[in-house]
Amino acid sequence: MPRAMNWDTAVERFKIPRMYQGASLDCVEKINPSLAKVGRNWLGSPRKQSLYLSGNTGSGKTYFGIALLKGLIDQNKYPWIIYKRSYELDDELLKSVEDRNEAFVLEKYHEVPFLFLDDLGVERVNDRIIKQYYSIIDTRTSNYLPTIFNSNISLSKIKNNLGERISSRLEMVVEILFPDRDLRKEL
Numbered sequence: 001m002p003r004a005m006n007w008d009t010a011v012e013r014f015k016i017p018r019m020y021q022g023a024s025l026d027c028v029e030k031i032n033p034s035l036a037k038v039g040r041n042w043l044g045s046p047r048k049q050s051l052y053l054s055g056n057t058g059s060g061k062t063y064f065g066i067a068l069l070k071g072l073i074d075q076n077k078y079p080w081i082i083y084k085r086s087y088e089l090d091d092e093l094l095k096s097v098e099d100r101n102e103a104f105v106l107e108k109y110h111e112v113p114f115l116f117l118d119d120l121g122v123e124r125v126n127d128r129i130i131k132q133y134y135s136i137i138d139t140r141t142s143n144y145l146p147t148i149f150n151s152n153i154s155l156s157k158i159k160n161n162l163g164e165r166i167s168s169r170l171e172m173v174v175e176i177l178f179p180d181r182d183l184r185k186e187l
Contacts, residue, residue: 004076014083023066043071052170053150055178061150062118068148069116083116090123093132110139120151121161134166141172
């Protein structure tokens, strides 16, 4: 069995910005104890549900998601995790079509045990992206593979961006609403 990655490797591989490299649920606890509890419960659960983190820009979604990512990595049990910004996924999927290896790239996102998708809803919306995102989201939700989405768009409004089929699949995940404030400005 392959060894689990460590945090330094994850920071390098996923290009985690410096402001998030120290992310932890202990820091979340200082700002929002109930959210930190949700995170700890999720990390401690043997069957992790998919989460949809939604709220305004700067409300802490990315920080919380990266704190969960770090928590998973610290458990030292999971050799394969992917953290991807939505626009990076869009670029990779477009290139896969051009390079004629779309099925291979989609399979990676279908099978990875944990997928973190940051900033859902910022990608270029067209038929290709709808088809590819549907394939990933449908396969993952149908197979109960945990996916952590974060978005400035609430679940109730995501269908305006990504369509009804994707929106319907996302209704199977647990939405966590973040406070209506910009923590970056406050901190």
